[in-house]
Amino acid sequence: MQEFKTYHPIVNFFYFACVTAITCFYMHPVFTLTSLVCGIAYAVMTGKAASARLAFLVILPIIPVSAVLNSLFNHGGMTILGYFSDGNPLTAESIVYGAASGAMIAAVISFFLSYSKIITSDKFIYIFGKAIPSLSLIFSMVINLIPRLAKKAKEISDGQRGLAPNKKSTLFSKLKTSFRVMSILVTWSLEDAVDTADSMKSRGYGLSKRSAYSNFVFDKRDATVTAAMAFLLLYTLIGICSKGIDYVYFPSFKINGATPYAVSVFISYFLLCATPIIIESCEAIRWKFLRQKI
Amino acid sequence: MKKYLSAAIIFVIAAVIASAWFVSRPSTVPSETNEIPSTSDVSIDNTTSAEEKPDVKGDTDKQANSREEAVTEPSVPQTEQKPKEITESANTDENTADTHKCTLSVRCDTAVANISRLTPEKAEIIPKDGVIYSKREVTFNVGESVFNVLLREMKLNRIHFEFENTPIYKSAYVEGIANLYEFDCGELSGWVYRVNGSFPNYGCSKYAVNDGDVIEWIYTCDLGNDVGGRNVYTEE
Numbered sequence: 001m002q003e004f005k006t007y008h009p010i011v012n013f014f015y016f017a018c019v020t021a022i023t024c025f026y027m028h029p030v031f032t033l034t035s036l037v038c039g040i041a042y043a044v045m046t047g048k049a050a051s052a053r054l055a056f057l058v059i060l061p062i063i064p065v066s067a068v069l070n071s072l073f074n075h076g077g078m079t080i081l082g083y084f085s086d087g088n089p090l091t092a093e094s095i096v097y098g099a100a101s102g103a104m105i106a107a108v109i110s111f112f113l114s115y116s117k118i119i120t121s122d123k124f125i126y127i128f129g130k131a132i133p134s135l136s137l138i139f140s141m142v143i144n145l146i147p148r149l150a151k152k153a154k155e156i157s158d159g160q161r162g163l164a165p166n167k168k169s170t171l172f173s174k175l176k177t178s179f180r181v182m183s184i185l186v187t188w189s190l191e192d193a194v195d196t197a198d199s200m201k202s203r204g205y206g207l208s209k210r211s212a213y214s215n216f217v218f219d220k221r222d223a224t225v226t227a228a229m230a231f232l233l234l235y236t237l238i239g240i241c242s243k244g245i246d247y248v249y250f251p252s253f254k255i256n257g258a259t260p261y262a263v264s265v266f267i268s269y270f271l272l273c274a275t276p277i278i279i280e281s282c283e284a285i286r287w288k289f290l291r292q293k294i
Numbered sequence: 295m296k297k298y299l300s301a302a303i304i305f306v307i308a309a310v311i312a313s314a315w316f317v318s319r320p321s322t323v324p325s326e327t328n329e330i331p332s333t334s335d336v337s338i339d340n341t342t343s344a345e346e347k348p349d350v351k352g353d354t355d356k357q358a359n360s361r362e363e364a365v366t367e368p369s370v371p372q373t374e375q376k377p378k379e380i381t382e383s384a385n386t387d388e389n390t391a392d393t394h395k396c397t398l399s400v401r402c403d404t405a406v407a408n409i410s411r412l413t414p415e416k417a418e419i420i421p422k423d424g425v426i427y428s429k430r431e432v433t434f435n436v437g438e439s440v441f442n443v444l445l446r447e448m449k450l451n452r453i454h455f456e457f458e459n460t461p462i463y464k465s466a467y468v469e470g471i472a473n474l475y476e477f478d479c480g481e482l483s484g485w486v487y488r489v490n491g492s493f494p495n496y497g498c499s500k501y502a503v504n505d506g507d508v509i510e511w512i513y514t515c516d517l518g519n520d521v522g523g524r525n526v527y528t529e530e
Binding site for chain 1: 455459473475
């Protein structure tokens with residue numbers, strides 16, 4: 001179920017750029033809900049159980065937390081539900097807005113869960129290596145930093161445990177060991193950074209005349225998907241800019257009625273968000289047919 | 295040498311935390327007698343400064359001048375009332391308000407006049423005649439401030455009302471009434487209050503209401519200039 005990953009990096013990046021940008025900058029509740037559903041569905045598809053656990057234990061609870069926090073600090077809105085002890089009102093609009101912004105954050109985080117699975121650092125460097133060589137290298141290293149450090153820390157602590165297997169573990173000794181692991185980790189990461197820099201320099205990374213080998217070919221399949229996504233994006237953007245769909249959170253919550261045009265814009269945004277899911281499903285169905293033929 | 299490293303790191307972290315704690319702790323020097331030194335200090339300071347120089351807002355090099363002006367030049371037809379310290383035990387219970395009466399009104403005529411500067415969704419909700427709370431007599435308790443009166447009346451009439459409370463200065467700032475907020479009608483707009491025809495130069499939570507006071511809450515789009523007030527920028 002990694003069909004979308006085999007597409008050209010530009011297609012992958014175009015998809016994530018579109019959906020995260022629209023999710024961040026356009027807080028229409030229908031759009032936010034679409035992004036959230038598609039983002040979590042695709043994150044679970046790419047990341048399996050680990051992503052599902054993260055999505056339901058960490059990402060989705062952001063929504064109620066944000067609703068509560070926003071209603072504590074934001075008191076605008078026409079619908080007064082009650083009063084806080086200090087005298088400020090609790091309004092329905094502030095709760096709705098808090099939930100919507102929480103859903104927006106949750107959607108963006110879930111998009112980035114699948115982003116890290118789909119756009120690996122080699123793809124990122126392929127896209128941006130020519131335009132911004134050093135920045136793209138740094139960015140791909142930063143993205144990779146935490147998982148790498150965690151892996152290395154486990155390695156080091158296993159090694160430390162292997163050195164003194166029968167040691168009594170008091171609180172102080174545990175503390176001492178973890179500080180030693182920390183110290184080794186810091187030393188290693190500094191050395192590794194120097195190594196990486198030297199290595200990239202000696203390979204001639206970032207020199208203008210040097211070419212880099214890559215196995216990515218922009219074929220017909222990529223062109224079709226890019227064209228489809230571009231069309232959907234354009235249709236959605238026209239819908240947003242022409243105010244065919246519109247929303248207001250304060251002072252009273254309002255969205256445009258479900259006119260046929262508005263519904264068509266929602267559908268086009270849903271198709272845009274669900275592009276990789278559709279691709280994966282098509283591929284799964286085709287695979288089933290092929291197996292039936294055998 | 296290396297085995298002391300962890301101890302050294304612990305020591306450094308502890309030192310940083312301790313120093314941060316010491317820095318962030320409020321100073322305890324003048325607090326021998328007072329329980330809440332900072333609060334009472336500030337409030338006393340506020341009151342005295344307002345009594346001495348009710349006209350000074352800003353320009354520190356003009357302080358002496360403007361104080362003399364206030365004494366020698368009674369061209370301003372407003373009667374300055376000195377702020378009274380609001381007693382802590384002011385009874386703000388809604389049910390026991392007794393015979394003390396004052397008049398309260400809330401209006402937003404300037405916002406209606408400048409309706410083109412409001413966003414469409416705000417322009418929709420403001421009352422077209424500018425009256426959010428029509429002029430009427432309300433009861434209050436001894437020691438209540440203008441703010442207390444407004445808060446209670448807005449609550450009783452279920453009119454939307456948002457304020458910012460800063461307990462350490464015992465000050466409240468009215469941000470919006472009936473969803474008409476500060477800065478909604480241009481960057482110089484907001485809520486001001488007028489008592490008996492004059493604009494007091496201190497916060498509404500400092501002004502103790504007297505019997506028969508006429509309190510008006512007015513929306514301004516130009517720092518008070520459009521409603522007959524004056525401010526530090528126009529007063530020369």
